[in-house]
Amino acid sequence: MSQGRSIRLFLVDGTPNGLLTAEIMNWTGHVLTGPRSKLAELVQRPECARTGVYFLIGPDPDDSLRTRVYVGESDDVAQRLKQHNRPEEQGGKDFWERVCLVTSKDQNLTKAHVKYLESKLIDIATGAGRCLLANGTAHEYAGLPESDRADMAYFLEQIRTVLPVLGFDFLRELTKPSSLATAPAEQPVSRSPRFVLDIPKSKARALAEEVDGEFFVLKGSKARAEWVGAQGGYQGMFKQLVVEGMLVPDGNGHLSFSNDYAFNSPSAAAAVVCGRSANGRTTWLVEGSGQTYAAWQDQRLNTVTPLAEDA
Structure with a gap:
């Protein structure tokens, strides 16, 4: 530690x-x-x-x-x-x-x-x-x-x-999920299970993981091909990720993440994937169990106990 x-x-x-x-x-x-x-x-x-x-x-x-x-x-x-x-x-x-x-x-x-x-x-x-x-x-x-x-x-x-x-995090290194396989063992990181978000109508699926408190959508995840929600909100972020080449056409009517990308919240990640505003706490589900991100987080909180004070 x-x-x-x-x-x-x-x-x-x-x-x-x-x-x-x-x-x-x-x-x-x-x-x-x-x-x-x-x-x-x-x-x-x-x-x-x-x-x-x-x-x-x-x-x-x-x-x-x-x-x-x-x-x-x-x-x-x-x-x-x-x-x-x-x-x-x-x-x-x-x-x-x-x-x-x-x-x-x-x-x-x-x-x-x-x-x-x-x-x-x-x-x-x-x-x-x-x-x-x-x-x-x-x-x-x-x-x-x-x-x-x-x-x-x-x-x-x-x-x-x-x-x-002081609130300036632009020098803080990103620990991407894809890099953890090669990370030194002496550098402990906190990882979540993988989360999945499906968009049935467009047959798009995105995978995500939380690493050291940051919510990453994983490389290769699929997003809606265009923004379909109301103007504003995360629309600017959606467009910027397209301009920067983080979201690229996959040839099958979707946009694909060209690398792991860290969002400041599950809802921001869900909005970009869905192309509209979305509640990430309920739309991201634990892969394999169907448990929502919110339920998973609550479960974690309920299993911890306060540290005892020094005598």
Whole structure:
């Protein structure tokens, strides 16, 4: 079992929607985040005068269900953020709503360090596939000694630990069901039974599995060939998956999943498969038993007991 960690969060102005700092015990890194509306206060903070990496985060203008992220680095983050805040026609960026800055408390991060971190973070975000990157392709930066690369590997690990706690999951690795056969045995994962969803009229069938709390529709699953439900809802996601090549025509009147795909809920997965709004908690059935996802989840809850408190 993985060991727990302590993360210290501090509400700078005492409100949950203002500036927030985060630190992990025994890590020299320091995280500062806040909404764009608080940018004037954020750039006055001493962290913004340090060398660091930063993330601009907001909804993708072409698909509000997806997150767009820009990864940057600077030895004067305040000045760089002011540039990004300009209108797009003046070289700024319009999409972002929040900013997250990572610096070092001991101020030992150099320009070379943050260039290396930026390159690695872009690679990680691209591989995770949880967001649309505004950067494009990362430039490989290999200008660090071996010892510094080891230090930055640890720094990256801590960044990937603390950001999801702050609500930013775009660096979190996806553990796809298809990859579990080759995953190291020492990396325990939580897996559900397989679920099935049938659409009798179109003779489509999709299979799904929940891995570490994420609901995956499996590669090769069939979905309705077009969106037939009301406008809105998950229609944008359906269309986007077609554009991205995740849903491809199979030649038999269906769309087929070209890879395992993680949805944020069983209902989102069911809507895309059915081409209309659907309650995933009742439409996904445990393969072989016919038990609904909701009943399976309730059964699990009823079999657990609270841990005893230490004496």
